[in-house]
Amino acid sequence: MKKKFRFALLTAVLFMIPLQNYAQAFEKGANYITLGFGLDPYGKAPRYEEGDNYKNTSFGPIILAYEHGITEKLGIGRIGIGGAVAQSFYTNRSYHKKNYYEYKSNRARTTIAFRAAYHFDFGVEKLDVYAGIGGALHIITDTYSTDNPFDPTYGYKRKSISGGPSVYGGVRFLFTKNFGMYAEAGYDISVLNGGFVFKF
Numbered sequence: 001m002k003k004k005f006r007f008a009l010l011t012a013v014l015f016m017i018p019l020q021n022y023a024q025a026f027e028k029g030a031n032y033i034t035l036g037f038g039l040d041p042y043g044k045a046p047r048y049e050e051g052d053n054y055k056n057t058s059f060g061p062i063i064l065a066y067e068h069g070i071t072e073k074l075g076i077g078r079i080g081i082g083g084a085v086a087q088s089f090y091t092n093r094s095y096h097k098k099n100y101y102e103y104k105s106n107r108a109r110t111t112i113a114f115r116a117a118y119h120f121d122f123g124v125e126k127l128d129v130y131a132g133i134g135g136a137l138h139i140i141t142d143t144y145s146t147d148n149p150f151d152p153t154y155g156y157k158r159k160s161i162s163g164g165p166s167v168y169g170g171v172r173f174l175f176t177k178n179f180g181m182y183a184e185a186g187y188d189i190s191v192l193n194g195g196f197v198f199k200f
Contacts, residue, residue, distance in 0.1 A: 025128035025174050026078055026119040032067045032172075034182055036195025038086070045092035045107040046142055053095050060088035061111065061190050069119075077120040080130075086111040086189045101148035110139040111189050113166065126180070128172040136189060137163045172197050 117132030168186030
């Protein structure tokens with residue numbers, strides 16, 4: 001009986017050791033910087049209402065984000081807060097239905113976001129799975145131009161500001177103690193983005 005008890009106790013201790021010593025991907029007091037590129041299929045430049053043969057192109061967003069771990073383990077994870085800045089570019093080209101002059105609009109969107117995320121601790125070394133909420137402020141600059149010499153009213157610039165909430169989820173994996181990659185999806189700065197993560 002004593003041998004069986006000792007064996008059971010030793011087995012329990014051996015199973016507990018990895019859970020205590022694995023390297024946590026997200027920790028209290030640690031800082032994380034991510035640099036990524038996103039896809040935004042919904043973002044478009046304004047189009048000329050009397051145009052035809054519309055062509056839309058987009059680039060970005062390019063996203064730079066920072067996060068800081070603020071709690072020890074709460075439940076099954078930890079909490080981090082931070083922010084992000086992003087830049088996107090959109091272009092719309094069209095031609096007037098009657099005289100075929102080109103009408104072009106460019107949109108630049110700068111986003112400043114506040115974010116808070118819960119990072120799940122599944123006990124898997126170097127893996128960080130998280131979900132978060134936040135809010136974003138979008139600064140939009142629209143520039144309109146045309147090669148139609150008879151329509152000088154279309155060449156102008158306009159700025160606007162909008163904002164809204166965000167919900168997102170993601171995963172990070174650290175290849176080394178300080179470097180890894182990440183991927184995110186949700187209703188956020190972009191529908192899908194990914195790139196590099198740096199921990200320090």
